[in-house]
Amino acid sequence: MVNRTVRRDNPSEHLAVRHLVEVPSDGCHARGTVLVVGVPLLYATPLAWSLLRRLDLGGPSSQVASSDGGPQLVVLAGKGPDNDDLVDVAVGLGEEHPKATVVVLSEKTGPRALKSPTTPGGPWFVSLHDSMRDVLAPYEEVGGERKANTLHNSIPRRDAARRALSASKTEDERALLSPREREVLELFAGGADQAEIADELGIAKDTVRSHLSNIMAKLGVVNRVALLARSSEMRTGRVERSALR
Amino acid sequence: MTAQDALITVSVGCGFRLVAEAVATSLAENADVCVVSVGTDLAELTVPPGTKEPDVAVLCYYQAGWDAIDLCAEIKSRAERTKVVLGGPREPASILQTAVLAGADGFVMDGEPVTALVDAVRDVHAGKSRVPGEMLGSLLRGLIEFRREDDILVEKFASLGRREKEVLIAMVSGASDADIAKRMYLSAHTVRTHARNVLKKLGFHSRAEAARAVLGHDLIARFGLASESAPLPAGRTGRLR
Numbered sequence: 220m221v222n223r224t225v226r227r228d229n230p231s232e233h234l235a236v237r238h239l240v241e242v243p244s245d246g247c248h249a250r251g252t253v254l255v256v257g258v259p260l261l262y263a264t265p266l267a268w269s270l271l272r273r274l275d276l277g278g279p280s281s282q283v284a285s286s287d288g289g290p291q292l293v294v295l296a297g298k299g300p301d302n303d304d305l306v307d308v309a310v311g312l313g314e315e316h317p318k319a320t321v322v323v324l325s326e327k328t329g330p331r332a333l334k335s336p337t338t339p340g341g342p343w344f345v346s347l348h349d350s351m352r353d354v355l356a357p358y359e360e361v362g363g364e365r366k367a368n369t370l371h372n373s374i375p376r377r378d379a380a381r382r383a384l385s386a387s388k389t390e391d392e393r394a395l396l397s398p399r400e401r402e403v404l405e406l407f408a409g410g411a412d413q414a415e416i417a418d419e420l421g422i423a424k425d426t427v428r429s430h431l432s433n434i435m436a437k438l439g440v441v442n443r444v445a446l447l448a449r450s451s452e453m454r455t456g457r458v459e460r461s462a463l464r
Numbered sequence: 465m466t467a468q469d470a471l472i473t474v475s476v477g478c479g480f481r482l483v484a485e486a487v488a489t490s491l492a493e494n495a496d497v498c499v500v501s502v503g504t505d506l507a508e509l510t511v512p513p514g515t516k517e518p519d520v521a522v523l524c525y526y527q528a529g530w531d532a533i534d535l536c537a538e539i540k541s542r543a544e545r546t547k548v549v550l551g552g553p554r555e556p557a558s559i560l561q562t563a564v565l566a567g568a569d570g571f572v573m574d575g576e577p578v579t580a581l582v583d584a585v586r587d588v589h590a591g592k593s594r595v596p597g598e599m600l601g602s603l604l605r606g607l608i609e610f611r612r613e614d615d616i617l618v619e620k621f622a623s624l625g626r627r628e629k630e631v632l633i634a635m636v637s638g639a640s641d642a643d644i645a646k647r648m649y650l651s652a653h654t655v656r657t658h659a660r661n662v663l664k665k666l667g668f669h670s671r672a673e674a675a676r677a678v679l680g681h682d683l684i685a686r687f688g689l690a691s692e693s694a695p696l697p698a699g700r701t702g703r704l705r
Contacts, residue, residue, distance in 0.1 A: 259574035261551050265486035347480035401529040444675045445638025
C-alpha cells in the first residue's frame, strides 16, 4: 500500500509523508484519530484538529467511534501536478481505511478542484484556498436526530457558484499560471537555472523551457530578464506596471 | 497590567486560507495567545486602524509562490515592534537566510510539531531569536558569504559609468534593448555595448545573473537611483539630445 502513495517521479514524493494525529476530546467533541498524508508535520496537526472538529465525525454522542483505533478521517493534501493523481491515492487510502471519511485538500481553485464524491463514501474535495467555514459537516442535527447531510457535495456546489460569480473580477496574475508554472517561476526567480529547475522538479530541461515560454506569454513579457522583474513585481507590487509592458 | 496586556497578540498568515485558519486555531488553544488576524495577504493581516499592532506575526510558507519573505519585510517596515516567526521548509537553506535578511525573528521548520511554533511565538515575544540549531551553521556561513558578495558587488557597481548604470537599471526592469535605446536616445548597438561592458565589469555571464544580483542586493534603492523604466518626461529630454 505504501508503494501506491509514491509516484515514479518526484513531484508527489511528499505523498509518502504520513502523520497519525490523535485528537483528544475537548468536552463537546469526541476524541478521534486522523491520518494526514502529504502535509508537513507543522500543518498536519492543526489541519487534523480543525477538520475533525469541523466535520464532527462521530459527533458528541458517539464516544465509541474510534474504538478500533483506525482513523475516522483521512486528510490528503495535493502538491501534485494534477488532482487525478490524488484521486488514485485517495481511493487507495479509502480502501485501506474503509470506515474513514477521506478528504482531499486540493491546491486548485475553480470547478476542477471541486469534484463531488463519485461513489458513496468516495473522497471529498476541499480547496486549500477555502475558509474552514466553507467546510460543511456531512451530518446535521435535524430535530435532535443526526441525519446524513443530503447535500453531501454541498461544498463543491456552493463554491462553484461563488467562484463563477467572482471569477470575472479576479485580477491576480498568479491565477493565470498553473500550479506547475508557479513552481517553475518561483524556482527561476530564486536563482535556479533551467537545468536546476529540471532537476528539482524531475522534468526535462525542454519542458522547463516551454513552461518558461508559456509563463512569459501569459504574463506578456518579452524576455527572461523581464520575467524576473515581473516576478519580483508580483511579489512586491513596487515596480510600475506600465514599465514592464 | 491588565489581562489583555499579558496575552501575546498574534497574526497568522499562509497562502492557503484553510491552513492559516487551522494554525490560528491551534495557536489560540494556548491560554497566553490571542489571535487578532488571520489571512492570506497583507491587507487581511493588517489590524484595524487605532488597534495595537500584533506582538507576533506567524507566516507559514507552505504554498509555492506565496511570498512570505516580502510579507515579512513589509510587516517589519510597518511596525517594528511586531516580531515575525516564519514556518517553512528546511531546504533550501536560502529561505531561512532571506527571511533573516528580511527581518524575521524566528524560524520553525515545517517538519517540527506545532508546539515548536508556540514555543517560537513565546520566545520571540520575550525578545529572543529562534533558529533551529541544526540550521544555524549554514545560516551563518550563508550570511557571511552574502556579506562578502555584497561588498564586492557594491564596489563593482560603483565603478560603472553613469550611462552604464542607467542601462543596467533599465535592463533589470525588463526593458528590451530596443526600448532602452529609444528611451535613452542611443542606438541599439550602443546599448548592447554598454550592456556587454556592464556584465564584464560586474563579472557576470548573463543578464539574468546581473538582474538577480541587482534585485537581490537591492542596489537600485541603496544607490539612490530611481528605476526609470517608465518613459522619460518631456522636460528631461533636452539634456539628452
